[in-house]
Amino acid sequence: MPEFLYLLPPKEAAQTWLERVIHRTEAETIPSAEALGRVTAEDVLAPHPMPPFDRSGVDGYAVRAADTYGASESLPAYLEIVGEVPMGAPPKFRIGAGQAALIHTGGMLPEGADAVVMLEYTQRSREDEVEVLKAVSKGEEVIIKGEDLAEGAVVIPRGARLRAAEIGGLMALGILEVKVARRAVVGIIATGDEVVPPSATPAAGQVRDINSYTLAAEVQRGGGVPRQYGIVPDDPKALAETVGRALNECDMVVVTAGSSASTRDMTADVLDSYGPPGVLVHGVNTKPGRPTILAVTAAGKPLVGLPGNPVSALVNMDLFVIPALDRLHGLQIRRPKPTLKARLTINLPSAAGREDWWPVRLRQTDEGWEADPIFYKSNLIFSLVRADGLLKVPADATGLPAGAIAEVRLL
């Protein structure tokens, strides 16, 4: 196992690690209506042009643009009304010179027409005549066949996470099924002789397992499927047996370590044994979260050892577990992350070279968000319960002064 005396910053640590993660979940075909949040496994192509015919973008009158040239409120163009375009059916008439037809938004442009005049720029003078109060140019208020999408065009690229908009796009094209990456299954193993299940009443010196459950919640949030393997005692053989079993059944395995240094070392030894490459990162230059272990199996599956401290563990899930899920799912299209900028209310100390994440409460003011740091000793999950987000003290800063604007990652 390589020893890293120099602790990597989180970003470099994640990069070093993730580029060795070559395992991917296979593709599966699912109904588009159930695909929210899933990642596409291939390019989705338009099966036909969109719109499939020239269509009105507004309520108004379909006209020949040339018939409206020079029209104004004081000098309207008078056009003969030849009919009303029915919704849901093609019009049975055509528009000749000097003619117009009532049309609704989405209605199919009748043959002969090449523009639409919005209703508000018209006036019905007689039953079969409309006054047009404004000139329109060719194509005005018309959505041309294929304007939105040509047949065969890439509608949604491979590696994109499907949002509500994409679900709508698939439905618009009648694409009822979509090929997506299977949800990654994440094996969760807790270690530590002192760790008991939440259902137990801890004896003196024992603590309840928290990290298995916060991790399961984060895995769900990241689009994965958590699978719990229970609590393993501080015994390398028992841990190796459980990690081996989990690796057979899962796409990624996360060990939430006990709080003692010896448990952490044992975890690192076990995780390293599934390489090469094995352990790539042992310790990250961040607070909280320093004793994090990042490894890769010979088959390219990611392995993580998280610190026992629940705050550290939660910070590192966001920094490492969520990006690993994205990698397993083959995510390529990265959307901006929802971060906030906030004004720090007090001075925050930090060691140079170390990236700190402080739990903060946010308060909206007229000048934007203000961030009040929550002070905590290690292990206090409740400092996070009280927090809106984590404020970043960048590695190149030796702390941040009151009044500084800093990035906050919402919890």
Add this chain to the structure above:
Amino acid sequence: MPEFLYLLPPKEAAQTWLERVIHRTEAETIPSAEALGRVTAEDVLAPHPMPPFDRSGVDGYAVRAADTYGASESLPAYLEIVGEVPMGAPPKFRIGAGQAALIHTGGMLPEGADAVVMLEYTQRSREDEVEVLKAVSKGEEVIIKGEDLAEGAVVIPRGARLRAAEIGGLMALGILEVKVARRAVVGIIATGDEVVPPSATPAAGQVRDINSYTLAAEVQRGGGVPRQYGIVPDDPKALAETVGRALNECDMVVVTAGSSASTRDMTADVLDSYGPPGVLVHGVNTKPGRPTILAVTAAGKPLVGLPGNPVSALVNMDLFVIPALDRLHGLQIRRPKPTLKARLTINLPSAAGREDWWPVRLRQTDEGWEADPIFYKSNLIFSLVRADGLLKVPADATGLPAGAIAEVRLL
């Protein structure tokens, strides 16, 4: 039905409407491990103090602080090691004057000790002796019983959405079940003679139903349960029958209108008939999304008529449907919304008094995010597929100049 000639801005419209929504979903008890994203229906109280005993926050030596006073690297304090605190069990010894014990993070502080010296400030001089290189004060590196939470304290207030941190907090306290608001069921009805299901091949003049599916996705995102009622033709009797049935079975009903003005008027008439108060808002001063209808039934359930244009519909789901779900679930604790500030790359026109939402692509630069507006004609769902978010042109601005910093709501 009251007529509103003055179009309300979205915020005022939402407020006017939501304060009349008195219906709430009832409480249900579910396993804490499955409660991610749910809203608490009562205060969650601490069943016992946290931590339940004095505990070390670090790896080190448990000591009497007084024995370390004056200690330094050049003049260490020498303490007798009387044992090692076992993990998962109370120590069987006590610390007397001049004594110390090895302790791990989370270990129970032995009787007699009142502080912990971190391992890095100690040196093991002999098998049974440790040199302390730094003075510690009483309570240092110790997490005192109840420091985190007193027995009976409110851990999570009523009306809070449960995040991973809260799931962890519940587990830390052994709270395996939690009372939350039942997920609101949202009835979804599409209308329009021209609308066909996505499985159909649209004839000329027909369009596929998109909004039922984008809405279902948004309802899921907002923590609700979508229930589809299919496509109803442009017939007030048929629509009233379906809305009535949906209201019996759901907590909220949303009608995604066809694109014609006549369908919208019909929808408004039908929605109004379930009052008083009936229709409270008919038209919102926003683009897209103007022809939005917000109503409340006599039983205080929310009713929405969304514009047929898929872009308008999606913008309005975010502005109205998501907040209504929060209200039905009794959400009280509002976390900051994930918005971004971005620099606009070109001039954007807008009418004074109208709030515009422009689809934009975001690009990260050294100076922060840049937003490129995507131009679209009405109805183009694919402009949203290409977008990262919606940029807000505030109602008090007559457009925004290139270079202006604007708020972007991520899609």
